[in-house]
Amino acid sequence: MQAVVTTGTGGYDKLVYKTVAIPRPSRGEVLLRVLAAGVNNTELNTRLGWYSASVKTGTDAAADPTSTAPENGGWNAATPFPLIQGTDCCGEVVEVGEGADPTLIGRRVLVRACMRPNGFGSMDNVWMGSDFDGAFAQFVKVPAGEVFPVDCGWSDAELATIPCAYGTAENMVHRAGIAEGMRVLVPGASGGVGSATVQLARRRGAEVIGISGTAKHDLVRTIGADRMLDRGDDLLQQLGAESIDVVIDNVAGPGFATMLKLLKRGGIYVSSGAIAGPLVELDMRVFYLKNLTLLGCTAWDEPVFPNLVSYIERGEIRPLLDRTYPLDRIAEAQQAFLEKRHTGKIVLIPAR
Structure with missing residues (x-):
């Protein structure tokens, strides 16, 4: 089969499109x-070594071709290079190993990319495409319990927008207890996770305020934002201190301190990323005097992925697909991703 093999940390030269053996499914x-595979921050961050503790800057700075990538920096340990990345997967089951359900053959499925090998009572988790080979290939093998058949009229590329971004967003919305009447602020509302969060919070009846570049405001409103603000706005002036119930923020960086000031007493700050920078200024007095809760979200809770499949099948959410590229043009797709002119997801299509 043809696959993109990431050979180590570094630039686009580390993405090698080549012939490799088709994996064979073991028991279970x-x-x-692979019908379609989405592009995510995590693939770029892993290739660039951004998860290394030695990196202090945002993801844009890490992508600078003049910067030197750390040798490690995976999610759970040093990344097992060479690696086939690809966290999002819409695929068709073509073979099952011993003990797996043979009726899955021929079904179109989504893969739950965040897997809990020790059960949902443990926060231990592994990620397809970061801890083991993923979907930037013509074929991929995964545990049978991590595939979810989906019956809907969406295209393969539209379904591939869902797993990582919507799984991450639904996990944050779920864990924060978003409910009707809450006021939710979403920085980075036009990105993959941000746009998913807007839809999923609005679906639960929250008032959603998004932050993005002005050019993307109208589109984000169409998927559920009640109000849009620009990245350069004075948020305290526009919204007022202690006006927000929950901030769902994958931006972080210099704006973090303002987010805590915007939260009501007893409010919740939720994050699963830090594209503007992982190091933030935290005034502990704001944190404890306001009785705030800070929630870090990586491991997905058990209801998250089945919930998403049900939302798709009932037509309660819609995909936000920006564009597609053939798999062998992955470098071009990742360059477009870094330019941040897209809204929603960029998806790769393997050759058939």
Whole structure:
């Protein structure tokens, strides 16, 4: 099969499109023909070594071709290079290993990318495409319990927008207890996770305020934002201190301190990323005197992915697909991703 093999940390030269062996499913596994695979921050961050503790800057600075990538920096340990990345997968089951359900063969499925190998009572988690080979290939094998058949009229590329971004967003919305009447602020509302968060928070009846570049305001409103603000706005002036119930923020960086000031007493700050920078200024007095809760969200809770499939099948959410590229043009797709002119997801399509 053809696959993109990431050979180590560094630039686009580390993405090698080549012929590799088709994996064979072991007991309890299934083999998928990859129909479409989304592009995410995590693939770029892993290739650039951004998860290393030695990196202090945002993801844009890490992508600077003049910067030197750290040798490690995976999610749970040093990344097991060479690695086939690809966290998002829409695929067709073509083979099952011993003990797996044979009726899955021929079904179109989504893969739950965040897997809990020790059960949902443990926060231990592994990620497809970061801890083991993923979907930037014509075929991928995964545990049978991590595939979810989906019956809907969406295209393969539209379904591939869902797993990582919507799984991450639904996990944050779920863990924060978003409910009707809450006021939720979403920085980075036009990105993959941000736009998913807007839809999923609005679906639960929250008032959603998004932050993005002005050019993207109208589109984000169409998917559920009640109000849009620009990245350069004075948020305290526009919204007022202690006016927000929950901030769902994958931006972080210099704006973090303002987010805590915007939260009501007893408010919740939720994050699963830090594209503007991982190091932030935290005034502990604001944190404890306001009785705030800070929630870090990586491991997905058990209801998250089944919930998403049900939302798709009932037509309660819609995909935000910006564009597609053939898999062998992955470098071009990642360059477009870094330019941040897209709204929603960029998706790769393997050759058939």
